[in-house]
Amino acid sequence: MKFFRLVLREISSSKTRFFAILAIFALGVGFYSGLGCAMPVMKKSMDSYADRYNLYDIRLLSQYGFDESDRDFIESVAGVSGAYLSRSVDAQVNGAACRFMSLTDGVNTPRIIEGRLPQSPGECAVGRNTMSGTLAKIGGKITIAEQNSAEIKDSFAKTEFTVVGIVESPAFPSVQRGATSVGQGSLSHYAYIMDGDFTGEYYTEAYVTVSGAKNARLYSDEYKDITNGALSALEQSGLENVQLSRVKSKAQSELDGKKAEYEQKKADAEKELGKAKQKLDSAKSELDFAKGQIEQSERRLTLARAEYEQNKTESEAQLKAAQDELDGNYAALAAAFGNAAAADQTENAAAELAAARAQAEQRLSEALAQITQGQTQLDTARAEYNAGLAEYNAGLSEYNNQSEKAQRELDDAQAELERAQAQIDELKAPEIYLFNLTDNYGVNAFCQDADRINNIAKVFPILFFVVAALVCLTTMTRMIDEQRTKIGTLSALGYGSGTIAAHYLCYSSLAAAGGIVGAAAGCIVIPLVIFNTYKILYSLPGIVFTVDIGKTCGAIAAALILTCGVTLWAGLSSLKSCAAQLMRPAAPKEGKKVALEHIGFIWKRLSFTSKVTVRNLFRYKKRFLMTVIGIAGCCALLLTGFGLKDSISDMVPLQYGDIQRFDMTVYLTEDSDKVRKTVEEGADDCLFVQNTATYAEKGDRSLECRVIVPENPEKLGDYISLKNRKSGAAVEFPADGSVVIAEKLSIRLGLDIGDSIGIQKEGGGSASLTVSGITENYIYNYIYMSPETYESAFGEKIRYNEAFVKSDGEIAAGGGIASVMRSKDMTESFSHVFDSLNGVVLLLIISACLLNFVVLYNLTNINIGERVREIATIKVLGFYRRETDAYIYRENLLLTLIGTAAGLALGIYLHRFVISTAEIDMIMFTRTIKPLSFVLSAALTFAFSALVNGTMHFKLDRISMTESLKSTE
């Protein structure tokens, strides 16, 4: 107990020293474990979000879509705990691409931020986007834009939806929602609508949850193993064949129906035609019969006429003969009987003759009338017949036409059916696409960001730890030196070395306990700051703390081992010496000439005080190194912090001012003369380009990027400056078959000029081209090529879908113009995002400042402690206060100067390292640190140095001349 009291007294008598070590370990361990658990905290937060809102594990897409039978099949696959069908269609809304999805019960449950989920047709809930704003407020309406393709428009039962809720989906954790095939190629929004508001027959996707995956930590190897197992089970399940046979049999039955219909139709047509034919035929035979009768009547009439003529001739001849006879008889009679008798006699005969003649004439005229009547009748009959014939002929040709047409139609139908059959026979198994969560843009990006933080966590704390160890070493060495006599006395009193060592170990262990405090604070504060920073880019409901016990305990243990090790190392030589030796004052450290003294011409020119300063600096090499390393480390941290801020804030103005030299980007839905005219009228100058979302590839590495094809390559230079970042030299626009790529692509994919780059288009089409230049670029990754290169590489015609515009005026959207993005607005929205990163930067700067202060304070403290006698001596010699301060400060100043210089140099590399590990794929931070940051870092370092010196002044003042000169110790 006495022993412990000794330790406590030791602490209370050296509070500054104790707390300096305590603070430095609190900082070191806190920073290390805090940054160390940032990644686990981020991942765990995402995991709990995914678990709570039932995020899917595997997403399936199929050419054939899905139906309930597919779902049952998927659910039967080993490892699958649930399958959920959903519909989604990407469409343009208000000039931005939006994914419309149906609600799925049991998976990807949207988190309701405001309002409610859609419950009836025509309602929708939109996803919140903290960065670019939400599509509409509750009560607002969103409309499927007119410019969408007919196919897309037909996929919806309605064109307008009323917003009833604002949600966040676990499937879209990032404000970046990934790629789409509509609009400009990147998805900006999503919305949930009722399943019935889609017209599609099949579900477009199936979400699968994997059994056991919920219990495994998202992003962990365990999780990957589980889901990959289910993924390969699904791959091998033969789902495509199930779908094929389903689709085939369905199509076949449909076709069979059509076939039967065809046959029916055919029979009907034939029957109809037959009937018509029959009718025609009977008409024909009637006509023929009529014709026969007419001919017969004609013949009869001719006969009658001939008979009449004959009768006429005959009766005339008879009458003539009778007349003649009469006349002869008269003459005979007259001759015979006289005329009178004759006359008398013949008179009767004449009367008889006249009667006969009248009779004959009557008969003849009757016959003639009959003949004439017959003729009239015949004429009528002929006319009738002729009309009938004409009608018949018309009917016949009509019939022929009809029959021919019917035949043709039937033939066509037959061919159609045959083609359909062939199509069915040719049906192939569908391509089924399986995606696990690592393919989800946001989920994956979040993981990458967490890993990036972890990369930083690997470097910074080590720097902290190194500084802490150095400071601890110096401090403990000094402490044991100071207590030499005490150790000797204890030793002489009979305490064993073990006990004495334990005393100091106890002291340093207690100091190292600062690490526990630091760890506790660090594990809360640092992840919180980082998490809140990333909350701007990711929508997560809340932070879930977790502590990497191993790492934290490791850090604390490391601190403990470090201090104890250092203490032992520093104390070992003392403990080895015998008590008597220890009680004698230590031999003062020898003075030594420094290298500079051998360079006469410099040394001679130095004033006496400078000489002393230089000599003193190099006398305590260990302390010199410690101080320089300590200051350099802090200064490097500061510079890294400020440099990060520069890199982040410079990037946006450079991209949208220096590199992209136009005022707005106009997104076009069509490339027509009318649209071009609208754009050209609103612009001082403009350039039409095709902007295509692609993936750049090399080996197995791939990066999202955009291919820009300018209509007039020679004009591109006025709009986008292609130049080398370091030299500023202009980069030539690529010749045919080659491309100019953004610098980030060259860094991430390891591409150099002359290498070949693979470009994969969203939705098929790929090309391999040669890199002819690498250009400065910060936001998004661009590939530039000529129209000829594009057309020959991808084998498709260019459709210009954007215009770079230089204008101070406005161009309104609508009528072929989807939207207009002003570069100024872009700058603002990006700046907003990156401002959030300043939280991390501030954290860095504050930690660096704290470390800086502690290190300087401690080291100066030791410096003074070690040199109390020397200081007392110069005070006795009559150095004024100011001169005494200066005597020490000059050294500190020089140390600070050297440390700062080293720190600035080190900081450049540290900054570069941090940037290359911290930046995300679509962004390249600027590599340059502003001169102001160098000045600020140096100034802050000096300010701390001054502050420390200021506090030291009082300590110097308190050094008593009389006390210090009495004895050697």
Added chain:
Amino acid sequence: MSFIEFENVTKIYKSGQTECVAADRVSFEVEKGELCVIVGSSGAGKTTLLNMLGGMDSVTDGKITVDGKIVSDFSKKQLTAYRRNDVGFVFQFYNLVQNLTAVENVELASQICKSPKDAARQLELVGLSGKEHSFPSHLSGGEQQRVAIARALAKSPKLLLCDEPTGALDYKTGKAILSLLYDTCKKEGMTVIIITHNSALKPMADRVITVKSGKIESIALNENPAPIEKIEW
């Protein structure tokens, strides 16, 4: 008026509740050019007297006059100026700056005062020619004390204060150092005050002040100081 005058000088050290009277109404005088030895046993308060005289410590009560100036009334800054220009110190443990060569240690003092003497010449005078560029750790105790004396003298002080200058030295070397101090006093007419617990040094002094328990026990004047060579202890 004497060169140095102590009038009823009292010094009380306070630490917490306890008070320690280190000097109790001390009065004495020393004339210019005298070699004065203050003797007393350990803890008698002689160093306290020296500290007050040298301007390193303030008085609790009383008055100290040096060369007509009332040192006991000096401000901190005036005390520093007084130490700087008027007083030379020689300590038991030499108090050389280890990291400076012999000549630099002398320069450390000479570069701040008004009319310094040449540092190298001073070292020559104390018999250290050829060792100007040696570091203290390469010098013997006697040699280090010579450097300390040279440093004290380089400022051409009015007063040389020596606190047990031979305490850490062997007999022979101690004698040589005392001889050097004696010579300095006589040749340069410098007022030298030596503090020692060794009564054997009494015969060499012009004036011997004996201190006991913070009080002056006796003040004796030596008409004929004996040469150091003759003194044995």
